[in-house]
Amino acid sequence: MRKLFVSLLVTLGLMAAAPASSMEMDREMMQQMVQHSMQTWQIEDGVSVEDAVESMKLRANLLNFMLVSDLPLSEQVKAMGHEANYMRILAFCDALIANEMVKHDVIFAGFLPCRIAVVEDDEGRGWITTMNMDMMLYAVDLTPELEPLATRVRDIIYEIVEAGVTGDF
Numbered sequence: 292m293r294k295l296f297v298s299l300l301v302t303l304g305l306m307a308a309a310p311a312s313s314m315e316m317d318r319e320m321m322q323q324m325v326q327h328s329m330q331t332w333q334i335e336d337g338v339s340v341e342d343a344v345e346s347m348k349l350r351a352n353l354l355n356f357m358l359v360s361d362l363p364l365s366e367q368v369k370a371m372g373h374e375a376n377y378m379r380i381l382a383f384c385d386a387l388i389a390n391e392m393v394k395h396d397v398i399f400a401g402f403l404p405c406r407i408a409v410v411e412d413d414e415g416r417g418w419i420t421t422m423n424m425d426m427m428l429y430a431v432d433l434t435p436e437l438e439p440l441a442t443r444v445r446d447i448i449y450e451i452v453e454a455g456v457t458g459d460f
Contacts, residue, residue: 328426334417338458340377340409343417347407350454351383354447359384359404377411383451388440395437402427405448409455419455424448 334343351358360382368375384404392399407421424445433441454460 328423329420330423331418331420332452332456334409334419334456335458338417338456340379340411340417342458343419343455344379344381344409346458346460347381347409347419347451347455349460350451351447353460354450356383356385356447356451358382376413377409377417379409381407381409383407383448385444385447388444391437391440395434396431398431405444407448407452407455419452421448421452 334340338346348358358381360380362380362382364380365375365378368378382404389399389403393403402422405421405424407419410418410420412418428441428445
């Protein structure tokens, strides 16, 4: 898997230097990579986007995972005089684990903190999306000490998402 990921990154690097016509041929591959880098869940019927956010905040608190940022983007868009469906980005982190990951490889700083987006589509359906944590975990070399920490973060983020999807606390 790691070799595949590195191959894809090299391909993207080569594509950046390629003429536009070559870029068009590889656009589908790039779109698939982006699609696979994220995971999306539909919020269950009867659970509002606001309930989903509150459930995720409560679950994170129960798991001792800190909410470090709450970005109500749709409110900002509305304050600027435009219409917007519900769109909110929550960012969660365990600062001690984050510190260890960045000490191992600075690239992890670009993934911090873990973001979970809650959005509502034009039909009023709620959605939750976050980074595909499995893809990231299997694409990097971690020390035996960091692997369980990274796995813990993945499990907690997915548990937080599940709370939002179901509206459970």
